Amino acid sequence: MDFKEKIAELESELSTTKYNKATQHSVGLLKAKIAKLKREMIVEAKKGGKHTGFSVKKTGDATVTLVGFPSVGKSTLLNSITNAKSEVGAYDFTTIDVIPGTLLYKGAKIQLLDIPGLIVGAAKGFGRGKEVLSVIKASDLIIIVLDERSYPKYAMIMAELYNADIRLNGSPPNVSVERSGFGGIDLGTTVRLTKMEPETVKGIMREVGFTNATIVIRQDVTQDQLIDALEGNRLYIPGIVIVNKSDLMSTALKQKIASAVKPDLFVSAEKRANVEQLKDLIFTGLGLIRIFMKQPGKDADLSEPMIMRRGTTISDVCTKIHKQILKNLRFARVWGSSRFPGQKLGLSYKLKDGDILQLHID
Numbered sequence: 001m002d003f004k005e006k007i008a009e010l011e012s013e014l015s016t017t018k019y020n021k022a023t024q025h026s027v028g029l030l031k032a033k034i035a036k037l038k039r040e041m042i043v044e045a046k047k048g049g050k051h052t053g054f055s056v057k058k059t060g061d062a063t064v065t066l067v068g069f070p071s072v073g074k075s076t077l078l079n080s081i082t083n084a085k086s087e088v089g090a091y092d093f094t095t096i097d098v099i100p101g102t103l104l105y106k107g108a109k110i111q112l113l114d115i116p117g118l119i120v121g122a123a124k125g126f127g128r129g130k131e132v133l134s135v136i137k138a139s140d141l142i143i144i145v146l147d148e149r150s151y152p153k154y155a156m157i158m159a160e161l162y163n164a165d166i167r168l169n170g171s172p173p174n175v176s177v178e179r180s181g182f183g184g185i186d187l188g189t190t191v192r193l194t195k196m197e198p199e200t201v202k203g204i205m206r207e208v209g210f211t212n213a214t215i216v217i218r219q220d221v222t223q224d225q226l227i228d229a230l231e232g233n234r235l236y237i238p239g240i241v242i243v244n245k246s247d248l249m250s251t252a253l254k255q256k257i258a259s260a261v262k263p264d265l266f267v268s269a270e271k272r273a274n275v276e277q278l279k280d281l282i283f284t285g286l287g288l289i290r291i292f293m294k295q296p297g298k299d300a301d302l303s304e305p306m307i308m309r310r311g312t313t314i315s316d317v318c319t320k321i322h323k324q325i326l327k328n329l330r331f332a333r334v335w336g337s338s339r340f341p342g343q344k345l346g347l348s349y350k351l352k353d354g355d356i357l358q359l360h361i362d
């Protein structure tokens with residue numbers, strides 16, 4: 001039996017097993033077995049693989065990918081907010097390659113990628129699914145594009161991404177695990193686990209290949225989250241869900257779609273409705289912030305901000321400008337998020353969007 005057959009067999013067993021207190025343990029082990037087989041299958045596929053992926057070079061401050069079924073208007077959208085000219089067609093699979101465009105917004109250069117429409121089974125390798133998914137996986141933000149025909153299949157897109165190890169808008173479970181030489185599994189918890197018994201944690205660990213290890217769980221994790229933590233290769237990528245072609249929709253239909261998929265925004269790529277709001281969602285979704293530099297005795301340079309990520313410190317900005325600066329920095333002043341204008345602040349101070357920063361260098 002090959003990997004695919006084994007996985008299919010276990011998945012069908014899983015789908016016919018009712019989940020309750022009594023089956024919790026065996027369900028956990030089944031899930032762990034499937035996770036392990038999937039990992040092994042990918043390793044195996046890579047060994048023999050001649051790699052013919054799409055080649056796109058990441059450029060700019062961040063990379064964003066438009067994901068959706070064929071004909072939802074991804075290319076039209078790309079053309080409406082970037083400099084790109086991606087072919088638009090009234091038929092499916094107009095786009096058969098990765099088409100990059102650049103969105104200039106608030107001083108940031110954001111690379112937007114238009115890719116062939118996602119199809120069901122992509123994660124299993126149907127169509128050029130694997131290649132499309134590898135582009136998606138390399139992005140800093142995923143925009144899921146739906147329209148009036150495809151919104152009922154929203155869950156399928158989410159499942160496709162999930163199967164490709166992407167945890168959209170998720171955050172890594174608070175679990176640390178370290179292999180040890182002997183002694184079996186040492187399980188520590190800082191919270192009460194309500195979703196499985198300690199024996200199941202250990203069983204899952206052994207199943208995915210941890211025989212001797214120390215694990216500390218600091219969150220009431222589900223079995224799936226535990227497996228994610230153990231596998232360690234999951235991607236936690238932020239996502240935005242938009243519904244395109246709003247120009248074709250009645251208010252009633254919009255309400256129906258809103259309650260079904262809870263999108264972040266309705267847009268019309270063709271009529272350019274809500275595209276400015278979309279740009280703003282992209283900027284904030286990426287966690288980008290602008291820092292304006294000010295030389296002592298001069299006005300701040302408001303034309304060209306430094307584009308950084310949320311949580312950035314004064315030290316991060318220095319390092320981005322030049323490695324040497326940190327050594328020679330005497331002090332820094334901040335206008336904006338500081339308690340008072342021009343406050344002297346330390347290297348670990350976290351800057352906010354729109355802050356003005358002045359570096360005093362020897």
Ligand SMILES: Nc1nc2c(ncn2[C@@H]2O[C@H](COP(=O)(O)OP(=O)(O)OP(=O)(O)O)[C@@H](O)[C@H]2O)c(=O)[nH]1
Nearest residue numbers: 070071072073074075076089093094095117269270
């Ligand atoms: N009414 C309306 N039509 C749109 C809108 N956006 C796109 N379309 C139409 O939808 C069709 C498909 O648009 P594309 O941009 O090619 O869609 P796509 O998602 O790139 O499709 P594939 O490349 O085939 O995956 C075209 O006929 C567009 O003119 C919109 O906002 N409103």
Ligand SMILES: [Mg+2]
Nearest residue numbers: 074075094095
């Ligand atoms: Mg297209």
